[in-house]
Amino acid sequence: MKSRIPVILLACGSFNPTTNMHMRLFELARDHLHQTGRYRVIEGIMSPVNDNYGKKGLVSARHRVAMAKLALETSDWIRVDPWESEQETWTETVKVLRHHYNESLRVFQSKEFMRNKHPTERSTGESLSCQQSDVNVAVRKIANLLKPDKEILQNGDHVIIKTLSTFRNYIMEFDVGKEFEEDLSGVDDRKCMTTVSWDGDKLLCVQNGEKEGRGWTQWIEGDEMHLEIRVCGVTCKQVFKKVQ
Numbered sequence: 715m716k717s718r719i720p721v722i723l724l725a726c727g728s729f730n731p732t733t734n735m736h737m738r739l740f741e742l743a744r745d746h747l748h749q750t751g752r753y754r755v756i757e758g759i760m761s762p763v764n765d766n767y768g769k770k771g772l773v774s775a776r777h778r779v780a781m782a783k784l785a786l787e788t789s790d791w792i793r794v795d796p797w798e799s800e801q802e803t804w805t806e807t808v809k810v811l812r813h814h815y816n817e818s819l820r821v822f823q824s825k826e827f828m829r830n831k832h833p834t835e836r837s838t839g840e841s842l843s844c845q846q847s848d849v850n851v852a853v854r855k856i857a858n859l860l861k862p863d864k865e866i867l868q869n870g871d872h873v874i875i876k877t878l879s880t881f882r883n884y885i886m887e888f889d890v891g892k893e894f895e896e897d898l899s900g901v902d903d904r905k906c907m908t909t910v911s912w913d914g915d916k917l918l919c920v921q922n923g924e925k926e927g928r929g930w931t932q933w934i935e936g937d938e939m940h941l942e943i944r945v946c947g948v949t950c951k952q953v954f955k956k957v958q
Contacts, residue, residue: 718754721747724814726761726798726807728769729778732785736760740792758792759814766804775799864939864954873910873917896921 723743729736740758747753762778763769775796782794798810865876871890876883888894888910896908906923916933928945937956942949 721753721755723758726810729762729782732782760794761798764799764801764804
């Protein structure tokens with residue numbers, strides 16, 4: 715199961731009120747996806763519509779959200795997300811999908827998130843002052859399943875590092891020793907003034923921004939590439955194996 719593509723199931727609707735079949739839809743969808751052998755469903759999200767949807771007899775969103783939470787008390791993988799219901803007006807389903815997609819991506823590629831124990835990581839450090847309290851448990855579970863690939867292209871002091879995963883690719887392009895503005899949109903939505911330089915046979919990256927002590931060190935040992943990531947006194951490590 716760990717090698718399968720992680721999936722979040724999202725259902726939008728009035729849920730006026732939540733019924734047994736609403737919950738059964740999640741179960742049926744999960745069973746089907748698991749049977750394909752390609753996917754692993756790690757969470758279901760129920761998203762009640764905004765009050766301005768205009769449906770006749772629509773109960774107030776706060777009551778529909780409360781009822782859904784009660785209905786899902788016995789579920790260990792389906793939850794209610796009130797974001798859609800809390801918007802100022804009715805929101806198109808595609809925008810709700812985009813919201814949850816972007817929220818997930820923001821964490822999947824976040825260097826700060828990497829301190830969670832990925833199967834190929836060893837984490838050390840005492841300070842957790844930078845921990846993101848807004849990262850939900852389900853998103854953390856998905857990120858733990860990701861196994862990104864690294865592709866490195868070098869032409870003299872010009873380097874391109876590509877981080878490739880199922881959900882999003884991130885490309886970092888720089889000249890060694892020259893400071894540049896690194897735009898981390900889609901990673902953790904921050905910007906840093908970044909400098910990457912050589913420290914012996916290791917690449918040392920310093921990222922100056924709103925998070926203290928942020929940066930990374932990367933080096934090669936045999937057929938393995940080691941990546942040590944730091945932020946706010948916390949350090950984690952990833953090990954990548956060379957692919958022929």
